[in-house]
Every structure is written in C-alpha cells, then in structure tokens.
Amino acid sequence: MNDPTPPPSVSTRERNRNRALLILIVAVFFGSAIVAGALRFSGWRPAGMKNHGELLQPPGDLRQVVPRLVEGGEYHWNPAERTWRIVVAPPPECAEACVTLSHDLDKVWRLFGHNADHVHILWVGTPPQGALRNRVWNVIEPAPALSAELPGVDEGGAAGAPVYVVDPNGFVILRYAPGFDPGHLRTDMARLLKLK
Structure with a gap:
C-alpha cells in the first residue's frame, strides 16, 4: 500500500539557495517593520504630513x-x-x-x-x-x-x-x-x- 520509492533528494546547493531566499524574505519583512518603527518613534514625519x-x-x-x-x-x-x-x-x-x-x-x-x-x-x-x-x-x-x-x-x-x-x-x-x-x-x- 505504501509507495516504497523514497522522495527525490534535494541537492545541497538547491537547499542552501532555498534557505537563503527564505532568510532574505524574513529579513526584508522584519527589516522594513523595524525601520518604520524607528522612524515613527523618533518623531520623523513626511513633509506633506506636517x-x-x-x-x-x-x-x-x-x-x-x-x-x-x-x-x-x-x-x-x-x-x-x-x-x-x-x-x-x-x-x-x-x-x-x-x-x-x-x-x-x-x-x-x-x-x-x-x-x-x-x-x-x-x-x-x-x-x-x-x-x-x-x-x-x-x-x-x-x-x-x-x-x-x-x-x-x-x-x-x-x-x-x-x-x-x-x-x-x-x-x-x-x-x-x-x-x-x-x-x-x-x-x-x-x-x-x-x-x-
């Protein structure tokens, strides 16, 4: 009933590339949130909002x-x-x-x-x-x-x-x-x- 063939293995190079891409996405998301928070709490406002x-x-x-x-x-x-x-x-x-x-x-x-x-x-x-x-x-x-x-x-x-x-x-x-x-x-x- 179970398929005896093992799943295809992912090469080390492709696995590292996927991990790097995931880390980059997380860094961009949290990095922009941190920059926005820093600007907000420092009191900076765009010129059009003053x-x-x-x-x-x-x-x-x-x-x-x-x-x-x-x-x-x-x-x-x-x-x-x-x-x-x-x-x-x-x-x-x-x-x-x-x-x-x-x-x-x-x-x-x-x-x-x-x-x-x-x-x-x-x-x-x-x-x-x-x-x-x-x-x-x-x-x-x-x-x-x-x-x-x-x-x-x-x-x-x-x-x-x-x-x-x-x-x-x-x-x-x-x-x-x-x-x-x-x-x-x-x-x-x-x-x-x-x-x-």
Whole structure:
C-alpha cells in the first residue's frame, strides 16, 4: 500500500539557495517593520504630513464661551454643522497689516472652493478701515474669556495679528504668528476640511 520509492533528494546547493531566499524574505519583512518603527518613534514625519501652524498642546477650549456678535446676538459653535473657524484677534494698533490680512484671508477662503461654506472667519473687535469682508465674516466683541483661550493673543501690534484655527467643537488647535504665510493656512485648512 505504501509507495516504497523514497522522495527525490534535494541537492545541497538547491537547499542552501532555498534557505537563503527564505532568510532574505524574513529579513526584508522584519527589516522594513523595524525601520518604520524607528522612524515613527523618533518623531520623523513626511513633509506633506506636517502642519505649518503651531499645534497647541493642550488646545484652547472655547466650548463654554459664547461670543457676542457686534451686530447683536450670539455666535454658537454648533458642532453638528461641522464648521471650522479662522479667528483673528488683532491688537488695536494693527491697521495696515490687518487690512492686508483681511484680503489674504478672503483669498484663502475663496480657494477652499466647495468647502468654503464649512469655514467661518471670526474677527475679534472692530476691523480696520479698508478691511475686506465676505459673507462668512462674523465680527465678535472682545471678551476676557475668549482671549484667555487664545495663547499669544497679545503678540503682534503694528506688524499684524495672530490667527487661530478652531475646530467644529470649539477647540483652538492651531496658531499662526503675526506675519505668517497665508498659503500655509490654506494648506493646513485644506487637510482639516477633508476630515468629516
């Protein structure tokens, strides 16, 4: 019933070649996993994955703050609407730099295309003469509770104003120093708008 013929023997050379191939496959698999782990734990990230704004740790919490609109009424965060906010908190002496910033923010907002309706611009205090406003601008009254959650809000002056990104829930997650590149804000916001 059993087949009495022994299985064909494998030559030593072929057996060594097969073992070397198996070791090479295991080394490539585990080697790439080790390299990926080392990169991950060293903090390295591809350039396309880095944000340009300063990531706030911990983020400012505006959920309990209800800003008052200059025109009257309150501005509610409404997380269900999935609306992101760009908050500008200029110092009183910011004039020409803030006019330029208003034009830059309008360009950035327009470049969002079909996602532009998911972004509001909140300007804290009275905009300077000549500032460009679009339909998603909301001018809100300065409030100590609001300023307390915006780190570095006093920086700037005549050089410009800091700009903040607030997520749909009311957390201040990114900060841009006065005089920042508006293209960096656009890039960061475009990534955030993809998170739905």
